[in-house]
Amino acid sequence: RRALLAATAAIGVTAFGFAAPAFAAAQKIRISSPAVESDWHAKMLTVFKEDLEKSAPGQFEVEIHLNGTLFKQGTEPPAMQRGNLDMAMISAQDIAKQIPAWSVFTAGYLIRDPDHQNKVFDGEIGKEFYKLVEDQMGIKVLTVGYLGTRQLNLRGKKKIETPADLAGIKLRMPGSEAWQFLGAALGAAPTPMAFGEVYTALQSGAIDGQDNPLPSDKAAKFYEVTNQIVLTDHLVDAIFLSMSGRTWAKLSAEQQQKVLAAAKKARDYNNENRIKDEAELVTFFKQQGLDVYKPDVDAFRKRVQAEYLKSPFAKDWPAGIVDRVNAVK
Ligand code: KDO
Secondary structure (H helix, E strand, O other), rough: OHHHHHHHHHHHHHHHHHHHHHHOOEEEEEEEOOOOOOOOHHHHHHHHHHHHHHHHHOOOEEEEOOOOOOOOOHHHHHHHHHOOEEEEEEEEHHHHOOHHHHHHHHOOOOOOOOOHHHHHHHHHHHHHHHHHHHEEEEHEEEEEEEEEEEEEEEEEOOOOOOOOOOOOEEEEEOHHHHHHHHHHOOOOEEEEOOHHHHHHHHHHHHOOEEEHHHHHHHOOOOHHOOOEEEEEEEEEEEEEEEEEEHHHHHHHHHHHHHHHHHHHHHHHHHHHHHHHHHHHHHHHHHHHHEEEEOOOOHHHHHHHHHHHOOOHHHOOOOOOOOHHHOOOO
16 A cells, blocks of 8 residues: 555656646736726737637736726836836837937827838837837837827817917826927927826816827716817827836747737737727717817928927937838838
8 A cells, every 4th residue: 555655646746747837827917007998908908818818828817907006107117127017008208218219209290190100110110119128128019009199189169270379278298208398399388197187187177188099088088078179180199018028038939929919919909999989989079069170280290390300309319210210101
């Protein structure tokens, strides 16, 4: 009997040895975002989670934290760099804080539309710029997502036709130098504020307006506390779904491929829905009683492009980058 037990124990040890990977703890992936639950880039994270947990069963445990509850908006990159956060959707403005060359993608009226955005970032330019993020920040960009085309969303009835009409308008822009510059380039008086505080600030009149893509205006219900949307199309905005280099390095090559595939699937889901939504939302906002109209977009484009070209940011842009971006068709 003792011999039998010993044999069983021996088999047990061997079996446990072979079976060990199956019992290995799943890699936890904590994602933080300021997005509200009903916005497409929040839902896209669920697509990412479901796809990854299905393609690599038992290997990942993806945890999604929305509304900036885990990390405040804009603090995600340093959190990933310190190894406190695994994933986030970061902006070019976040990246530009650490890599000045990236400020080229914070410029208004450069990227033309979502298709141009995909071609720029899925091509050679994207490869070069993602490598800067990997080398200098230790963050792996998995893919680019379309956040939408940013429009002005204001209180009050004053018609806005040109940048001059925005003089003195207290326009909330997200909190960083690059965002504030965009607000000023449009002709407004920019003021920094986190996304989660904007609704209340609009409601109380602490600010005169904010800018965001139409789907986010809907998801965050800004139409309840504003009177108009001015279709300036001033920034074809991007979010970069990214992973801490520390987490990325823990994954096998096969797992990395699965993470990339899930990221692309999530991006496609977000882009498709957001583009469809943008086409339909003007009607929705009009039904909500808002005045929605096109201003003199050429006047805005001219002023914003001129402001960027003479800005200190432009000195940090790699030679020829604007022409290269424009040439992507
Ligand atoms: C915003 O604060 O206006 C902004 O649109 C900026 C984006 O970079 C991104 O952080 C976004 O908010 C959040 O994901 C909330 O939708």
